[in-house]
Amino acid sequence: MSLGLLAAAGGEEGFTAPGSPDFWQPLFGTSGALAVTRPAIVLVISAVIIMVVLSVATRRLSIVPGKGQMLTEATYGLVRNSIARDIIGSKDFLRFVPLLFSCFTLILLNNLFGIIPFFQYPTMARIAFPLVLALVIFVVYHYLGIKRRGLGGYLGSLLPPGLPGWIKPLVFVLELITYFITRPVTLALRLFGNMFAGHLLLLLFITGGEYMLLHSGSLGLQIFSIPTFGMGVVMTVFELLVEFLQAYIFTLLAALYIAGSLADEH
Amino acid sequence: MQLAAPVFAAAAEETTPGDPMYPILPHLGELIFGIVVFAALYLFVAKRIVPRLEAMYAERRAAIEGNVEKAERAQAEAAAALDEYKAQLAEARTEANRIREEARQQGAAIVVELREQAQAESDRITTAARQQIEAERTQATAQLRQEVGRLATDLASRIVGESLQDSARQSGVVDRFLADLERDEAQGVSTR
Numbered sequence: 001m002s003l004g005l006l007a008a009a010g011g012e013e014g015f016t017a018p019g020s021p022d023f024w025q026p027l028f029g030t031s032g033a034l035a036v037t038r039p040a041i042v043l044v045i046s047a048v049i050i051m052v053v054l055s056v057a058t059r060r061l062s063i064v065p066g067k068g069q070m071l072t073e074a075t076y077g078l079v080r081n082s083i084a085r086d087i088i089g090s091k092d093f094l095r096f097v098p099l100l101f102s103c104f105t106l107i108l109l110n111n112l113f114g115i116i117p118f119f120q121y122p123t124m125a126r127i128a129f130p131l132v133l134a135l136v137i138f139v140v141y142h143y144l145g146i147k148r149r150g151l152g153g154y155l156g157s158l159l160p161p162g163l164p165g166w167i168k169p170l171v172f173v174l175e176l177i178t179y180f181i182t183r184p185v186t187l188a189l190r191l192f193g194n195m196f197a198g199h200l201l202l203l204l205f206i207t208g209g210e211y212m213l214l215h216s217g218s219l220g221l222q223i224f225s226i227p228t229f230g231m232g233v234v235m236t237v238f239e240l241l242v243e244f245l246q247a248y249i250f251t252l253l254a255a256l257y258i259a260g261s262l263a264d265e266h
Numbered sequence: 267m268q269l270a271a272p273v274f275a276a277a278a279e280e281t282t283p284g285d286p287m288y289p290i291l292p293h294l295g296e297l298i299f300g301i302v303v304f305a306a307l308y309l310f311v312a313k314r315i316v317p318r319l320e321a322m323y324a325e326r327r328a329a330i331e332g333n334v335e336k337a338e339r340a341q342a343e344a345a346a347a348l349d350e351y352k353a354q355l356a357e358a359r360t361e362a363n364r365i366r367e368e369a370r371q372q373g374a375a376i377v378v379e380l381r382e383q384a385q386a387e388s389d390r391i392t393t394a395a396r397q398q399i400e401a402e403r404t405q406a407t408a409q410l411r412q413e414v415g416r417l418a419t420d421l422a423s424r425i426v427g428e429s430l431q432d433s434a435r436q437s438g439v440v441d442r443f444l445a446d447l448e449r450d451e452a453q454g455v456s457t458r
Binding site for chain 2: 020023033034035039040043044050051054055058061063076080099101102106128129131133136189192196
């Protein structure tokens with residue numbers, strides 16, 4: 001609404017509000033569906049950075065950690081101990097630590113890229129990437145469940161025990177929807193939505209502020225651009241929190257789903 | 267979808283054909299990138315990073331357990347040493363008590379002995395003094411007797427030598443004699 005107002009107050013061009021097209025940034029190849037896009041490149045860079053940093057940080061590990069090792073260990077320990085071990089249980093959590101650690105570091109770095117200068121693109125704001133990760137988790141936890149009980153046993157185990165007979169079909173359908181649709185979709189959409197909306201908000205404040213300052217030609221709007229930039233800064237800090245939180249939540253939920261498939265009872 | 271379409275219509279017009287019209291639909295190229303990159307990262311982390319970190323964790327656990335064991339051993343040794351010191355201390359205390367008791371007894375014995383010795387010495391000295399006094403008295407008596415004899419002889423010779431007519435002179439003689447006697451006596455005292 002205020003954007004329309006701004007557009008009306010602006011010059012001949014008017015202000016164009018940022019939207020989803022801002023996230024479409026093909027770099028090479030114009031064949032559309034297979035174009036190499038900016039987020040794809042950012043994703044590759046992030047993976048390379050993670051591999052190099054981890055490789056260097058773990059080259060000479062000592063029992064008494066140094067400063068660099070401390071940071072690596074803190075990150076690894078968060079995923080390994082606070083998430084994997086506490087949720088999956090100390091018996092066989094180690095199998096899933098690589099998966100969870102890869103997820104966590106990849107999501108975290110790509111989220112942080114949203115506010116790191118020159119990258120400034122939260123890769124997870126493109127649905128394809130959260131979808132890939134959610135699908136991996138989806139496949140893993142279903143595979144674990146089916147491997148453990150067989151397909152029939154696994155589907156049967158979705159039903160909580162001790163229900164009266166007449167309600168069983170209804171609950172079964174609900175559980176089926178939860179396990180096969182709600183979980184992967186929410187896992188992907190939660191991450192995507194947070195990154196997408198957050199970045200859109202930053203774009204709005206910063207491009208809006210820029211427009212008001214440079215192109216509006218109105219003193220009132222130029223003055224008003226200062227709090228707008230201020231909000232941009234505040235939202236950047238807020239984004240930092242959200243970026244970390246989303247990486248953590250995604251990993252936490254992945255661990256929860258895996259733990260659910262490994263647990264004896266529902 | 268058809269409801270949402272107009273909202274993004276402007277966007278759809280601007281984009282290349284490959285871009286999905288809605289941000290909620292995945293782009294195929296990115297999907298493939300995502301799968302490949304994640305698979306590569308997963309393999310790298312699983313094959314290299316996690317084994318290194320886990321090896322270090324195991325090593326650290328071993329080191330900590332080793333340290334705990336070492337500390338327990340050190341504690342046991344310290345406790346043993348403490349017991350030993352306590353035993354030695356108790357022994358030393360008993361020994362000190364014994365020595366002190368002995369010293370007290372010896373001291374008492376020495377005092378008694380010294381007292382006896384002193385008594386004997388004093389007895390001896392007393393006896394010796396008494397004997398000496400006796401001897402001196404005997405000697406003095408003998409000397410006195412000799413002196414008295416000589417004095418008597420002197421006196422007699424003087425009496426005989428002087429005329430006895432004048433009683434005044436007679437009394438003078440006697441006075442002189444007595445004075446002589448006294449003088450001799452005084453001389454005798456001073457010479458002794």
